[in-house]
Amino acid sequence: MNPEKVVCPVDRTLSLINKKWSIQIIRDMFFGKKHFKEFKEDKPNLSNKVLSNCLKDLEKNGLIEKKVLNTSPVTTEYYLTEYGQSMNRIIYELAMFTLDDDLDENYPEDKRDELKNTFRQTLKIDD
Amino acid sequence: MNPEKVVCPVDRTLSLINKKWSIQIIRDMFFGKKHFKEFKEDKPNLSNKVLSNCLKDLEKNGLIEKKVLNTSPVTTEYYLTEYGQSMNRIIYELAMFTLDDDLDENYPEDKRDELKNTFRQTLKIDD
DNA sequence: CGGGATCCGGATGGATACTG
DNA sequence: CAGTATCCATCCGGATCCCG
Numbered sequence: 001m002n003p004e005k006v007v008c009p010v011d012r013t014l015s016l017i018n019k020k021w022s023i024q025i026i027r028d029m030f031f032g033k034k035h036f037k038e039f040k041e042d043k044p045n046l047s048n049k050v051l052s053n054c055l056k057d058l059e060k061n062g063l064i065e066k067k068v069l070n071t072s073p074v075t076t077e078y079y080l081t082e083y084g085q086s087m088n089r090i091i092y093e094l095a096m097f098t099l100d101d102d103l104d105e106n107y108p109e110d111k112r113d114e115l116k117n118t119f120r121q122t123l124k125i126d127d
Numbered sequence: 128m129n130p131e132k133v134v135c136p137v138d139r140t141l142s143l144i145n146k147k148w149s150i151q152i153i154r155d156m157f158f159g160k161k162h163f164k165e166f167k168e169d170k171p172n173l174s175n176k177v178l179s180n181c182l183k184d185l186e187k188n189g190l191i192e193k194k195v196l197n198t199s200p201v202t203t204e205y206y207l208t209e210y211g212q213s214m215n216r217i218i219y220e221l222a223m224f225t226l227d228d229d230l231d232e233n234y235p236e237d238k239r240d241e242l243k244n245t246f247r248q249t250l251k252i253d254d
Numbered sequence: 255c256g257g258g259a260t261c262c263g264g265a266t267g268g269a270t271a272c273t274g
Numbered sequence: 275c276a277g278t279a280t281c282c283a284t285c286c287g288g289a290t291c292c293c294g
Binding site: 014086097111119 | 139150154225238
């Protein structure tokens with residue numbers, strides 16, 4: 001339409017997290033995970049190579065930060081940047097989509113409310 | 128931990144939209160697109176095959192509905208189901224992540240406010 | 255411990271041509 | 275117009291081995 005084509009903001013956000021495991025790794029970091037090995041827990045299909053590439057990509061996009069604490073043995077920790085932390089509402093809505101689905105039989109009512117509170121607190125959603 | 132392992136609700140939501148173009152197609156449908164051809168506009172890298180598979184997947188997951196209106200020439204329309212429409216807040220937060228980033232130089236302030244309103248109205252966000 | 259290097263088969267993506 | 279068929283490129287996942 002215009003010579004100055006405006007990119008859709010949704011596309012711009014997606015371009016930051018378009019790797020298969022990006023969102024789940026960010027979610028993990030909100031829940032306190034910091035180490036390479038921790039991100040692999042509960043993700044049997046995530047290989048070293050893919051995780052490594054994903055972490056690099058997230059770092060390149062400014063969402064996470066890598067801190068090397070020690071050499072031999074190497075200790076590395078990953079943290080969300082402020083920019084990364086501002087993804088909290090996206091993660092929150094992704095969780096609520098499932099937790100607000102009353103037809104979902106995987107979550108009994110009480111469990112659902114408990115999980116909602118957990119996410120609200122962990123993601124620091126204030127409203 | 129438990130014998131009855133609870134799947135993270137974020138993972139459950141992601142499993143519904145884990146194809147590369149799913150979210151962008153849903154976004155398009157919120158903005159009124161209905162036809163196969165329309166979804167390909169502005170997505171030069173989206174091939175017929177991939178789009179076809181993606182639409183089938185979204186339909187299988189109950190997010191969209193396919194209506195064949197005509198044969199020769201074939202006319203098909205795709206619509207969001209109620210379930211699909213409840214993704215509105217996810218799309219909204221994906222847009223706001225970019226539009227709330229004051230350092231992003233691609234959007235001057237007035238343009239940003241205009242876009243925010245457009246998304247709020249189109250996605251029927253009431254708060 | 256946190257990766258990188260390599261190999262490999264399979265899945266996914268993309269481009270083009272074609273059909274009802 | 276809405277796909278299907280085909281072919282090729284890329285990415286993913288899994289295994290294993292290695293290094294500082």
